[in-house]
Amino acid sequence: MHWWRAKPIFSAIPFRVRLTLLYSSLFVLALIGISVGMHIAVAQTLHANVQRDLVAATQQIRSILNAVGLQGVRTPSGELQLYLNSDFIQLFTNRNIGAQFFRGDGTLVSSTPNLAPYMLPLPNEALNMNVTDENGLTIIREVNGVQVKSLITRVTLHNGQTIGFIQVSRPLNDVNDTLATLQTILIIGGVMATLVTGMGSMYLSKRALRPIEQITQTAQSIVRAEDLGRRIPEPVQRDEIHQLTVTINELLSRLERLFSTQQRFVADVSHELRTPLTVMQGNLEVLERGASTDPALVKEMVGDMRRETARLIRMVNDLLLLAQSETNVVLRSEPVELDTLLLEVFRELRPLANQVRLRIGAEDQILVYGDRDRIKQALLNLGVNALQYTPPGGLVILSLERYEQFACLSVADTGIGISEAERDLIFERFYRVDRSRSRHSGGTGLGLSIVKWVAEAHGGYVTVASEVGRGSTFAIYLPLPESPATSSTG
Incomplete structure (x- = not known):
């Protein structure tokens, strides 16, 4: 439907309903903006906390490694075999955060027990990670239907040789559950708030427009009864409704004066016109009865009619001049x-x-x-x-x-x-x-x-x-x- 076709339909809706719809629409828009902003802020806060936990765990692991140390043995082929000391697994047993240590080629060396349900191989992006990247690589993957966020950093020797990777991971199910719960609360709370706002707006608009309805009913009764002497009761509060009432009462007073002046004017004009017309009609009737044979009488009657005609002409000219005065004629x-x-x-x-x-x-x-x-x-x-x-x-x-x-x-x-x-x-x-x-x-x-x-x-x-x-x-x-x-x- 085009907007110019919908506009007459919208204008046919009562003003109270339109006011309620307007208030409710503005409230819904504001509520949506606040809810979206709140959801984004909470999500960013939760993910930032997760990131801080991963960074803190990574630093803790590096501290443990520095304290316990890495032991290595040479294989017959000359490769360095790395493994974590058993004390490391006992010291780092965080329930939500798991840690894995990989060799330089991506082979898993050891991991904490709480990562047993998840298979978290080292991603290919980690192998190509820059050695100077101190922040490491952050990646989110889905394992067994659960999103897991991982922070991967390199472990190097003093000579700069990479001996492996540390991957610290944390499941995001609690974060997603919290965001889902918040979203549900916002939706249900928004719907309830919109309903309450709509009903409250309807009640308040009805109460606010009640004085205007009373003014309208009083004005309509005055018009129907043609009683311009009545006035609309002025409210006690000196607000916009009071100003409207005073303005309408002033308008009624002016209309009453104009109507009375018009009635008096019409009556006066009718009275003034009746006298000369009556005189002229009487003279014509006398002439019809045979007075035309008397020259003196004819002269007298013609003189009377001439004077009355001149008086009518003066009256018409004066009325025309006064009518021009009311049209703001420029002199x-x-x-x-x-x-x-x-x-x-x-x-x-x-x-x-x-x-x-x-x-x-x-x-x-x-x-x-x-x-x-x-x-x-x-x-x-x-x-x-x-x-x-x-x-x-x-x-x-x-x-x-x-x-x-x-x-x-x-x-x-x-x-x-x-x-x-x-x-x-x-x-x-x-x-x-x-x-x-x-x-x-x-x-x-x-x-x-x-x-x-x-x-x-x-x-x-x-x-x-x-x-x-x-x-x-x-x-x-x-x-x-x-x-x-x-x-x-x-």
């Missing part, structure tokens, strides 16, 4: 002379003032960078809003001043004012302090929302100071461009 950045813009807004507001006095207060010459059309629209919205809420004979003042690192465009009026409880709500969409008056004057309830967005989009902010019955002052603060001295210093 233009161009030099804007605010004093010139203030005069333009003053001239455009003058025909709308009627019986309200409109004046210009402080007027500094200030240049900022931004979107001129949006700044003008925001200032116009503040001016229109001030004129709508200022009674006849009242006063509206447009001002431009420098305030620290900001340019301050302010609109002050002597209107009805805003209560403290309503100041945090006036920048919400479709909110009005006096709904009847603003609707009568053609307001859409979106002007201040646009003002706030324009100020924040330029890196500034908007403030309001008001007192009921005495008027309000709205101010737009736009950041000033950095001076050359400031930029060079930075």
